[in-house]
Amino acid sequence: MGQADAPTKKQSDALNAYSKAVSDFESILGQRRAQINSKRPLPNLPGQALYLARISMMSAYKDLTDALPSKIGRPNKFGIPPAYFDADKEPLIDEYRALFDILEAPPANAQKSDTPFNDVVDLATGIARAKGLDPANAEAAGRISLGLFFAETNGNQNVGNGRSNKYKGSFQTGPSEDHNGRAKWAAIKASIAAIDPALILRDDKEEARAGNLDHRFNHWTAVRDALMNEHADLFPQVAGIVKILPDPIDQMKLFELIQIIPNPTKSALKSGNLVSYRISEPTIMGYLRNNSIFAFGQADRAKTSATFREILDAMWLFNSKFERALSKFDEIKAGQKG
Known part of the structure; x- marks a missing residue:
């Protein structure tokens, strides 16, 4: 029996880099857990080091499986492509998510909703109808918007942000975005009242409840203002978007x-050839990487441009969130019919 070939230097380097990345990830997870359990002060942006360590581990694994394809293992419960993640490391991601739940817990004065998912759908649908959409396309806008809620916060309301001091709340908006959304809501409110007066009654109650509170920490006003800030301007294009991207998850990715x-993204929509529209600005590619798109491994990170079809396909970390959103949307619609 012949012996297996000895690993090349590239393969050995990849193995060593991955081992170090796993060790580093385990170390920062343990450090944060100890700080939290002992109630010691946390650094500014306490989730950033956790995030970077997770990215580094997955990147090192992708480099390893590129160098040694035999290292690609079994599927994992997170739906991450096996070339990017070793299923044996699932407990590390479980701890990662548990820590972020602590780091991003809502502030004590946050005003939660008992119907957070319905609120997103109701607001988006009402806004879409006021923008002139028919019931079917308004429903699509509601479904897409629920996907955004899951994309931004895993469907958790009023959360903080362990990686940013600027973006907060159910849709992770900054103060200027929230204020802009409030102004746009005021301009469209009368049109919505003519279509859905019950929605406006709820809105008046939530406005009174929020008072001087940061509106990003009242779930209703946070969702309302975030949708009005950017996404509502594109609701009139939903019918065309659905034709170009018939997959509901692709639709959610585009709005994300x-x-x-x-x-x-707006330029791509105006181009007349959305999926083939190419991004090549280094700053924009950097924004994508900062959101876990083309962020894993040397081959991904070396990309200097990408079409929107390639970008959508690279957003696989969002798939499980959007699948949960679709399931929740189906529950909501079934409840309305019942």
Whole structure:
């Protein structure tokens, strides 16, 4: 029996880099857990080091499986492509998510909703109808918007942000975005009242309840203002978007890109050839990477441009969130019919 070939230097380097990345990830997870359990002060942006360590581990694994394809293992429960993640490391991601739940817990004065998912759908649908959409396309806008809620916060309301001091709340908006959304809501409110007066009664109650509170920490006003800030301007294009991107998850991904790279996404929609529209600006590619798109491994990170079809396909980390959103949307619609 012949022996297996000895690993090349590239393969050995990849193995060593991955081992170090796993060790580093385990170390920062343990450090944060100890700080939290002992109630020691946390650093500014306590989730950033966790995030970077997770990215580094997955990147090192992708480099390893590129160098040694035999290292690609079994599927994992997170739906991450096996070339990017070793299923044996699932407990590390479980701890990662548990820590972020602590780091991003809502502030004590946050005003939660007992119907957070319905609120997103109701607001988006009402806004879409006021923008002139028929019931079917308004429903699509509601479904897409629920996907955004899951993309931004895993469907958790009023959360903080362990990686940013600027973006907060159910839709992770900054103060200027929230204020802009409030102004746009005021301009469209009368049109919505004519279509859905019950929605406006709820809105008046939530406005009174919020008072002087940061509106991003009242779930209703946070969702309302975030949708009005950017996404509602694109609701009139929903019918065309659905034709170009018939997959509901692709539709959600496109609207999530309005959150990440708004101006290039709008330009792509105006181009007349959305899926082939190419992004090549280094700054924009950097924004994508900062949101876990083309962020894993040397081959991904070396990309200097990408079409929107390639970007949508690279957003696989969002798939499980959007699948949960679709399931929740189906529950909501079934409840309305019942």
